[in-house]
Amino acid sequence: MNHAQASERVRELRTLLNKANDAYYQDASPLMSDREYDLLLEELRQLEEEHSLFSPDSPTGRIGGQPTREFPTVTHPVPMLSLSNTYSRGELDDFDRRVRNLLGHKSYSYMAELKYDGMAIRLRYEKGRLVLGATRGDGSQGDDITANIRTIQDVPLTLSGRPADLLEVRGEAYMELAAFAKMNSAREENGETVFANPRNATAGTLKLQDPSIVSRRPIRMFAYDLLLEDGDGERTQKEKLDLLEKLGFRVCEHRSLCPGIEDVHDIIEKWGRLRKNLPYETDGVVVKVNEERYRDILGQTAKAPRWAIAYKFEAERAVTRIHGITLQVGRLGTITPVAELDPVLLAGTTVKRATLHNEEEIQRKDIRVGDRIVVEKAGDIIPQVVSVVLQEDGERGGSFGMPEACPACSSKLVKLPEEVAWRCTNNQCPPQVRSRLEHFASRDAMDIDGMGEAVVDQLVTEQLVTAFPDLYRLDADDLIPLERMGEKSAANLIASIGKSREKPFEKVLYALGIRFVGITVARDLARAFPSIDALTDATEEELCAIDSIGPRIAGSVRSFLDQPDNLDMIRQLRELGLTFESELPETASDRFSGKTFVLTGTLPTLKRSEAQAHIENHGGKVTSSVSKKTDFVLAGDEAGSKLEKAKKLGLTIITENDFFEMIK
Numbered sequence: 003m004n005h006a007q008a009s010e011r012v013r014e015l016r017t018l019l020n021k022a023n024d025a026y027y028q029d030a031s032p033l034m035s036d037r038e039y040d041l042l043l044e045e046l047r048q049l050e051e052e053h054s055l056f057s058p059d060s061p062t063g064r065i066g067g068q069p070t071r072e073f074p075t076v077t078h079p080v081p082m083l084s085l086s087n088t089y090s091r092g093e094l095d096d097f098d099r100r101v102r103n104l105l106g107h108k109s110y111s112y113m114a115e116l117k118y119d120g121m122a123i124r125l126r127y128e129k130g131r132l133v134l135g136a137t138r139g140d141g142s143q144g145d146d147i148t149a150n151i152r153t154i155q156d157v158p159l160t161l162s163g164r165p166a167d168l169l170e171v172r173g174e175a176y177m178e179l180a181a182f183a184k185m186n187s188a189r190e191e192n193g194e195t196v197f198a199n200p201r202n203a204t205a206g207t208l209k210l211q212d213p214s215i216v217s218r219r220p221i222r223m224f225a226y227d228l229l230l231e232d233g234d235g236e237r238t239q240k241e242k243l244d245l246l247e248k249l250g251f252r253v254c255e256h257r258s259l260c261p262g263i264e265d266v267h268d269i270i271e272k273w274g275r276l277r278k279n280l281p282y283e284t285d286g287v288v289v290k291v292n293e294e295r296y297r298d299i300l301g302q303t304a305k306a307p308r309w310a311i312a313y314k315f316e317a318e319r320a321v322t323r324i325h326g327i328t329l330q331v332g333r334l335g336t337i338t339p340v341a342e343l344d345p346v347l348l349a350g351t352t353v354k355r356a357t358l359h360n361e362e363e364i365q366r367k368d369i370r371v372g373d374r375i376v377v378e379k380a381g382d383i384i385p386q387v388v389s390v391v392l393q394e395d396g397e398r399g400g401s402f403g404m405p406e407a408c409p410a411c412s413s414k415l416v417k418l419p420e421e422v423a424w425r426c427t428n429n430q431c432p433p434q435v436r437s438r439l440e441h442f443a444s445r446d447a448m449d450i451d452g453m454g455e456a457v458v459d460q461l462v463t464e465q466l467v468t469a470f471p472d473l474y475r476l477d478a479d480d481l482i483p484l485e486r487m488g489e490k491s492a493a494n495l496i497a498s499i500g501k502s503r504e505k506p507f508e509k510v511l512y513a514l515g516i517r518f519v520g521i522t523v524a525r526d527l528a529r530a531f532p533s534i535d536a537l538t539d540a541t542e543e544e545l546c547a548i549d550s551i552g553p554r555i556a557g558s559v560r561s562f563l564d565q566p567d568n569l570d571m572i573r574q575l576r577e578l579g580l581t582f583e584s585e586l587p588e589t590a591s592d593r594f595s596g597k598t599f600v601l602t603g604t605l606p607t608l609k610r611s612e613a614q615a616h617i618e619n620h621g622g623k624v625t626s627s628v629s630k631k632t633d634f635v636l637a638g639d640e641a642g643s644k645l646e647k648a649k650k651l652g653l654t655i656i657t658e659n660d661f662f663e664m665i666k
């Protein structure tokens with residue numbers, strides 16, 4: 003390659019990598035896999051070196067993204083470096099050789115930890131209390147996302163034991179695979195965009211401006227480094243991880259102290275095999291020189307320390323052919339396109355289908371029937387189509403387009419503004435009826451034993467049940483003719499349907515399957531409006547006054563309760579003996595009778611809803627705004643304007659501890 007060609011390629015690579023960086027850090031949705039990124043970056047680095055094509059703003063010269071604008075920027079007193087990556091065992095031996103050469107005859111060991119695939123965060127504790135949580139940003143400056151970080155249950159707000167006056171903890175925020183899959187399917191069902199993988203979901207979530215949404219997302223954290231002011235540098239990584247654990251952090255449970263690099267190879271081999279059994283995603287093993295005192299000798303390059311390296315596993319991917327695209331109809335009518343694949347073995351299971359998420363996603367990746375495609379297990383659970391492998395000579399099928407009619411009931415499909423999903427609006431569309439019934443009978447809803455997918459399918463096909471009330475009118479004789487349904491199982495099913503009448507109002511409300519009304523929202527609604535009549539009378543504003551409810555949920559509840567068919571169904575269910583009133587909890591005491599509380603800020607241990615329940619259990623009332631009539635303001639951390647106002651009005655301000663004293 004001559005100089006002109008090299009500089010052309012360098013320009014191309016810089017543009018591409020800058021775009022990839024922005025997509026990864028700013029939009030939290032990657033353009034390419036880590037592997038592709040690493041390869042392109044390496045190509046760029048080599049070209050720049052060989053042809054002396056340096057530039058200060060080349061992607062080779064910075065660690066990651068720029069901090070985003072919406073959060074205050076913080077400068078990291080100790081930069082947050084990155085790690086050098088390798089996919090090769092040979093390079094791991096090279097790393098060990100370099101360490102040995104630099105350390106001369108000193109004896110050293112390695113700590114091998116799993117590499118969590120999430121987002122790096124930095125926490126600062128003063129006198130044992132969390133005072134700052136930040137993102138890595140570009141390595142020297144990041145975003146102050148303290149309010150979001152406080153919502154992560156694994157992040158202690160106050161440390162245990164006897165912490166130093168000032169300490170910094172670094173770790174990885176991430177999502178467990180099962181929780182990620184559950185969250186994504188709820189999003190898909192609600193017509194919201196789904197996240198490509200747990201890492202994007204974590205990064206996207208921690209960059210939200212509203213901590214109350216963050217608190218409802220399943221973010222977790224592992225701590226992997228501790229920086230102490232004393233900086234005696236005499237600790238080992240092992241001791242630091244043990245200390246972090248004592249301070250109240252979760253640390254890598256699969257850490258191994260390795261006397262030599264051979265032991266590291268064994269650990270890598272082991273986790274390469276076993277990582278699919280872990281509840282979270284790991285994309286490699288981080289190998290660190292265990293003795294902190296050697297870190298200075300080994301030093302660092304501009305971006306990464308020389309005392310550590312990340313060995314990365316190859317993503318589990320396979321290539322196969324897509325022979326069809328089918329459409330699935332969800333409980334609320336959402337249409338999800340699914341790729342039908344020639345069966346292929348991937349990470350230990352045969353994959354025949356993969357989600358294509360939605361029409362836009364198919365068009366963006368330009369996936370067509372007949373194409374050879376790369377399929378990957380996102381979070382090793384849900385297979386998804388990553389990209390098309392273009393054949394040089396191959397003819398391709400036509401582009402995918404959504405049909406105009408529902409594949410199950412032929413009703414016209416609609417796409418609401420602001421939504422990516424198409425939906426079938428026919429309430430009686432059979433797959434919708436089936437999934438509604440499955441949801442109604444599910445454990446968190448009416449918990450009807452023996453009413454699984456197969457039974458629901460028969461009930462709907464035989465037209466025994468088209469709506470919830472029909473269930474309560476069945477008798478055993480209706481069921482016996484069904485396949486694989488003996489007299490005994492018919493009687494059992496009737497008994498469990500009958501027993502479900504005892505389910506409390508909040509479960510019934512959840513079982514109705516109102517869009518955006520999950521278990522928590524249903525509970526909050528039932529608490530605020532203790533009967534279906536009160537709920538039916540509530541305006542959108544009144545609904546929005548509940549903490550967990552915003553205009554989107556309120557609008558959905560209102561529109562459900564405005565439909566005469568739904569009101570008629572509720573009337574029938576009520577006549578059939580289902581519970582549509584909350585049993586009011588017994589008042590524990592009436593010591594707060596006539597007293598009004600305002601809650602503000604984050605309390606150290608109680609959630610807002612728990613504090614409210616305590617107050618109500620003792621006869622008190624919680625209101626949202628501070629006024630002269632407020633008797634107590636229960637204030638936690640980062641209480642803002644309400645606390646200011648309370649001070650101005652000279653109201654009684656109490657801490658969580660005072661509150662506990664009061665209800666003791």
Ligand code: IVH
Pocket residue numbers: 082083084085086115116117118119120121122123138173174226227254288306307310312
């Ligand atoms: S140690 C000097 N340990 O990997 C950097 N990092 O590319 C020290 N990561 O940004 C990092 N698991 O977010 C370390 N057990 C682990 C890790 C880990 C995941 C992430 C971390 C860092 C990235 C490095």
